Amino acid sequence: MAGPRNISVNEASRPVLPRHAKLKYDDTRKVWVILAPERVLAPDEIAVEVLQLCDGQRSVGDLSDQLAVKYAAPREAILADVIVMLQDLADKGFLTEIREKT
């Protein structure tokens, strides 16, 4: 069944692109794109880096830890930025999350 919609991204969320949104490197135009129904989006470098970590396993907290280490930047600042970016994507319908079956 379809992943949940209208998700609210937080530190514990384990986000993943839904099957209809595909992150791909466009070799012709030399840019990363997200392919979606009737849309082609061009995420910036940071968005691409974050989205590559969104595998439905890592939580937003986990991937912020990883980015904080990589960029030697304050984790809380990264976490806040990541949540804003992912929430924006979720609001547009291009992000879902894995939830435990209840």
Next chain:
Amino acid sequence: MSDVLPIIPPDASDSLAVLEGSRSTAETFGIPLAVLLEITHRCPLQCPYCSNPVELDRSGKELTTDEWKKVLSELAEIGVLQVHFSGGEPTARKDLVELVKHASDVGLYTNLITSAVLLTRERLSELADAGLCHVQISFQGIEGGLADRVAGYKGGHRKKLEVAKWTRELDLPLTVNAVMHRQNLHQLPDIIQMSVDLDADRLEVANVQYYGWALKNRAALMPTVEQLDETTRIVEEASERLKGRLTIDYVMPDYYALRPKKCMGGWGRQFFNISPAGKVLPCHAAESITGLDFESVRSNHSIAWIWQNSDAFNRYRGTGWMKEPCKSCEFREIDFGGCRCQAFALTGDAANTDPACALSPLHETIFKQAEREAEGETNRFLYRNFAGGTLESGNDA
């Protein structure tokens, strides 16, 4: 099909720039991001506004499975990212699953644009397994009575509802496409609610565009100005209310506009489609313009060559071909003089200003004619078929 154009998204936020219409296509005529594949003209429905040409390609002329596969590989290679499998009714091709699988294998994002009436749950499931990314189902109304009459197909509406449900059960995103005209515009609020109930992500409210079959049926389809104002109000209210839940894309009819639409984003600028017989066209209606010779994927030329160099694509590209009032118009690179097919159909010369433009000497005449037709002297349809059309029986006021 005017209802399935690659839609330029309305907004772009900080981290998500929108590619369409920016760096990839304009000016350089780079390869379009999305291509419409009309893989057959066969269709069980007979909608009187069908966007296919009046002269339909018969099944014997259709590209073979291997030819379509070659086309798909070539498209992926030259930088196309998305393909829309359309028609006619694409599911009328027995090899659709195989073609979708091939498109996925070569890395293309695949959309299915369907009337849904031929689909079984099993076949839809096979398409999903083959990598299909998105399904768009056309609806002609809110209930069988009107919807089946418009489509000329009994039981069609009920079947569409069923297939829409399967689509979501299979975790495929769903777009509801509703082609609107005088005889069904009163159902718009219910169509919006139906889309929500079907768990659709998008709704296309596409007013009929009047070429080909629709032009033949204009008197039975043309809405009134009041209807259109009401439609715009309904769409605006619903878009706000359903934000984040249902995206509504709205296509206005251009007869009542003052400025013409930037048809296809401009001729040969960001769109092409391939006809069942393999012709590479600047728009799905382009074959209605006589005197243009469209090259086929069966020719010795590559698709990229046809896009960049063929006479048909270059004929109305840019602004060099324009006559007055387009030639010196400050909007000439905003709307590129509107729609070439409409200019040809209504004035006999595709290089004339599209009469949808208030600056066209014919605008006033055509507007008045549309208004008269909208008063509704006839509701009778000429149904689309291979025989050149069949007049609806027993439905005239």
